[in-house]
Amino acid sequence: MAAPSDEEGAVGPRCHQRSPAMLDVPFLPFSAFLGALGLLCVAMVGTWCQHWRGGFSLDGSSRTFNWHPVLMVTGLVVLYGAAALVYRIPHTWSGPKLPWKVLHGSLALGVFVLTVLGLAAVFCFHNSQGTPNMYSLHSWMGLATVLLFSCQWAAGFGAFLLPWAPTWLRALYKPIHVFFGSTILMLSVASCMSGINEKLFFSLKNGTMAYKLLPAEAVFANTLGLLILIFGVLVVAALARPSWKRPDSDSPDSRQPLLSAGR
Secondary structure: OOOOOHHHOOHHHHHHHHHHHHOOOOHHHHHHHHHHHHHHHHHHHHHHHHHHOOOOOOOOOHHHHOHHHHHHHHHHHHHHHHHHOHHHOHHHHOOOOHHHHHHHHHHHHHHHHHHHHHHHHHHHHHHHHOOOOOOOHHHHHHHHHHHHHHHHHHHHHHHHOOOOOOHHHHHHHHHHHHHHHHHHHHHHHHHHHHHHHHHHHHHOOOOOOOHHHOOHHHHHHHHHHHHHHHHHHHHHHHHHOHHHOOOOOOOHHHHOOOOOOOO
């Protein structure tokens, strides 16, 4: 490591160097913990819907609605977090970048598919029960998140995987893509937490199972919401950590689109 310059002074560099050392966690153990936490979130939302909310079906009943939280947590939170962290894997820092671009885009496409299915489940349930759509803050926030994610995926595909985007445009759009990647994840987390809270308020209304009495279902679902929040915060923290970022490369492959423009 280069010695600090005279202009930097004695106190500032020492503080700057000591802080990362205290928080120095290897990426692979961290990502394994994050993966286990994500799987726990998916298992818990599935358990909640199966054990307390009656399970799953496609008959337009509340059991059809139960697909909605499972698909949204799996897609817009856990799988989205995995897609966001693809470029933080040290193995991706060397060799061709194109396969990792394809993996990143494919995972994001999987998120989109799960999200569409999750929206279809809730709209099917509302329509079959005669319940109005898009009246709650949760639904507004969720739809805004889905629309923003769709635009993010389309713009990323056009800028980084198709041949018509010039290098200067990719360089200009890259920090915007990274910023909105983290923003969309936190919006997804907020939407899931508000959805869990809304579902509990709607479902736990009678005197013996009122939400304010904290029955077992409420404790379980509240814990799920907190774990989703922790997962999202840890993903954003990993994305922001400088030492885990893929080194910029000026190699032609780093700018290689999925399809080559015809000559």
